[in-house]
Amino acid sequence: MLVLFVLPFYVVVSIAFGTVDPIFQSPLPVYEPWWWTKRYLLQEWHFATGEFRVVELRTIVYVVLATAICLVIAYAVAYYVARYGGKRKGLFLALLIAPFFISYLMRMLSWVELLQQDGYVNKVLTFLHLTPHPINWLAGVPFTVVVGLVYGYIPYMILPLYGFLDRIDQKQLEAARDLGANPFRTFVRVTLPLSKPAILASLVIVALPMFGDYYTNNLLSGSPKTTMYGNLLDNSMEATGQGPQAAVLVLFLVAFLMIPMLYYIRETAKAQRNQ
Amino acid sequence: MSETVSERPGRTPLGWWRNPWRRPYVLAAVTWMYLAWSLLPVLIAVGISFNSGRSNAVWQGFSMQWWWGHPKTDPSGALFVSPELHAALIQSLRLSFLTMFIAVPIGVAFAIGISRWRGPAPAGANFLMLFSFVVPEIVIGISMFLFFTYLLKVVPLGTGAQLLSLVTYQVSYPVIIVRARMLSIGKEYEEAATDLGASPTQAIRRVLLPLLYPAILVSYVLVFADTIDDFITVRYLSASGTTEPLSVKIYNFSRGTLTPAINAAATFLLFSTLAVAAVGIFLYRRITRGQQGRTEDMAGHLT
Numbered sequence: 001m002l003v004l005f006v007l008p009f010y011v012v013v014s015i016a017f018g019t020v021d022p023i024f025q026s027p028l029p030v031y032e033p034w035w036w037t038k039r040y041l042l043q044e045w046h047f048a049t050g051e052f053r054v055v056e057l058r059t060i061v062y063v064v065l066a067t068a069i070c071l072v073i074a075y076a077v078a079y080y081v082a083r084y085g086g087k088r089k090g091l092f093l094a095l096l097i098a099p100f101f102i103s104y105l106m107r108m109l110s111w112v113e114l115l116q117q118d119g120y121v122n123k124v125l126t127f128l129h130l131t132p133h134p135i136n137w138l139a140g141v142p143f144t145v146v147v148g149l150v151y152g153y154i155p156y157m158i159l160p161l162y163g164f165l166d167r168i169d170q171k172q173l174e175a176a177r178d179l180g181a182n183p184f185r186t187f188v189r190v191t192l193p194l195s196k197p198a199i200l201a202s203l204v205i206v207a208l209p210m211f212g213d214y215y216t217n218n219l220l221s222g223s224p225k226t227t228m229y230g231n232l233l234d235n236s237m238e239a240t241g242q243g244p245q246a247a248v249l250v251l252f253l254v255a256f257l258m259i260p261m262l263y264y265i266r267e268t269a270k271a272q273r274n275q
Numbered sequence: 276m277s278e279t280v281s282e283r284p285g286r287t288p289l290g291w292w293r294n295p296w297r298r299p300y301v302l303a304a305v306t307w308m309y310l311a312w313s314l315l316p317v318l319i320a321v322g323i324s325f326n327s328g329r330s331n332a333v334w335q336g337f338s339m340q341w342w343w344g345h346p347k348t349d350p351s352g353a354l355f356v357s358p359e360l361h362a363a364l365i366q367s368l369r370l371s372f373l374t375m376f377i378a379v380p381i382g383v384a385f386a387i388g389i390s391r392w393r394g395p396a397p398a399g400a401n402f403l404m405l406f407s408f409v410v411p412e413i414v415i416g417i418s419m420f421l422f423f424t425y426l427l428k429v430v431p432l433g434t435g436a437q438l439l440s441l442v443t444y445q446v447s448y449p450v451i452i453v454r455a456r457m458l459s460i461g462k463e464y465e466e467a468a469t470d471l472g473a474s475p476t477q478a479i480r481r482v483l484l485p486l487l488y489p490a491i492l493v494s495y496v497l498v499f500a501d502t503i504d505d506f507i508t509v510r511y512l513s514a515s516g517t518t519e520p521l522s523v524k525i526y527n528f529s530r531g532t533l534t535p536a537i538n539a540a541a542t543f544l545l546f547s548t549l550a551v552a553a554v555g556i557f558l559y560r561r562i563t564r565g566q567q568g569r570t571e572d573m574a575g576h577l578t
Binding site: 073076077079080081083084092095096098099100101102103104105106107108109110111112113114116118119120151154155204205208209211212213214215218219222230233234237246247250253254257261264265268269 | 298299314323330406413414417418504526530537541542545
């Protein structure tokens with residue numbers, strides 16, 4: 001197992017630092033570190049700081065926006081179910097877990113169909129006279145992509161938040177209320193600070209896969225106007241002779257995400273030990 | 276308790292809003308709206324798979340033609356009739372069941388093994404498991420593709436490569452879930468068993484494993500659900516159209532011409548996941564019969 005985990009990453013590194021067959025244009029991985037060249041790394045770095053910069057900035061903007069929207073909705077839902085779920089808690093929980101059993105593709109597919117020119121979303125909008133003619137949602141509208149990302153990843157945020165908020169001792173909140181704090185103040189001064197680690201962990205768990213996401217974008221837009229970093233990776237896989245490019249782009253992504261990933265792993269390991 | 280509050284809340288709209296003991300209507304509304312937003316589109320998509328027309332946007336009447344085909348209209352595109360979709364369906368089921376039955380036992384053994392090791396090895400293994408959990412899946416997909424094309428050439432792209440990477444990736448589910456369960460059980464039961472004369476193997480087989488059954492079951496269901504829906508890793512590793520499972524077909528078709536047959540394919544994946552989950556819940560109830568808080572405990576494995 002260890003072999004299958006570590007070796008693939010080593011191959012990626014070898015190809016990133018390797019050369020390309022001059023005739024077939026296929027990558028020739030170089031496994032000996034002392035033969036490694038920095039040619040492709042520099043070449044891609046050049047792209048990454050030039051041509052691709054727009055895409056990288058766009059990815060960051062989309063991910064930050066989507067994660068922020070996720071947090072607002074997810075926190076409200078998790079808070080409500082954890083504190084006021086009452087007898088319906090089981091039902092709520094089942095409905096919140098349901099998206100985990102529905103394939104991501106199915107959930108995106110249903111939106112592709114709803115958002116078509118003659119789909120139900122446009123039907124409702126024209127019926128209510130909110131728009132004179134159907135809107136082409138799927139032709140590279142950033143709004144669609146961001147909302148699609150929110151829709152896709154929000155279940156992964158609600159569940160950990162719920163798990164944490166459910167464990168908060170209600171007596172602490174009652175104490176705050178008894179001491180004269182109104183609900184808002186209780187929330188801001190007691191609940192929010194208590195849930196800070198859970199918020200950070202859930203932000204990371206949602207933002208990380210978004211950085212590698214290409215499918216949401218491809219299904220809901222497919223236009224170069226909304227290309228994200230994941231699309232660059234996917235496109236470099238589909239083109240022939242782009243092995244080194246894919247490998248280098250993967251290295252860049254892993255390097256960029258290293259700090260949040262390590263943060264999450266550390267927090268989880270800590271939580272495991274404290275259990 | 277609201278009687279102790281002064282100014283008789285609830286009489287005017289503003290008073291109602293300011294009443295600190297009113298029910299959280301706004302939060303309730305947000306929650307119900309979220310649930311509708313998250314689940315209604317999927318229900319509509321399931322419904323469209325029974326559409327009688329070619330449209331995948333508008334309901335045109337009930338029919339099963341996109342599942343079983345229809346003698347008069349175009350039967351070739353239906354899920355169970357089209358050779359392409361039918362082969363993909365078989366591939367989906369084959370990959371998910373094999374992955375499930377290979378990855379979970381390995382993961383359980385791994386989890387028990389980790390707890391026995393000393394030194395830095397357990398921490399390292401734990402780190403790797405969590406790492407594969409948080410790294411974007413496209414990274415795994417690309418590195419596996421390059422790995423099987425350039426280093427491990429003995430395994431050709433196709434079912435073999437798909438299975439190996441799926442197992443590698445999915446092993447972390449049982450390891451994480453079973454380890455969490457083991458940490459919450461503690462070592463006392465096993466120690467009691469060995470004190471009463473059980474050998475270490477007996478202690479594991481007769482005491483520890485039965486205690487772990489619920490966690491193992493949850494792992495089976497989760498691994499199946501995740502594998503049958505996976506299309507990122509599997510897509511890069513499918514040698515040709517013949518080893519693409521249903522999920523990959525759905526992805527490919529979603530970018531081109533959509534027919535309700537694709538909805539039928541997605542609905543089939545959903546139903547098979549639900550079927551496995553139902554079997555899991557049934558067994559779970561049988562195993563944990565008489566234990567308190569069992570349903571919440573099952574959800575607890577997920578959070």
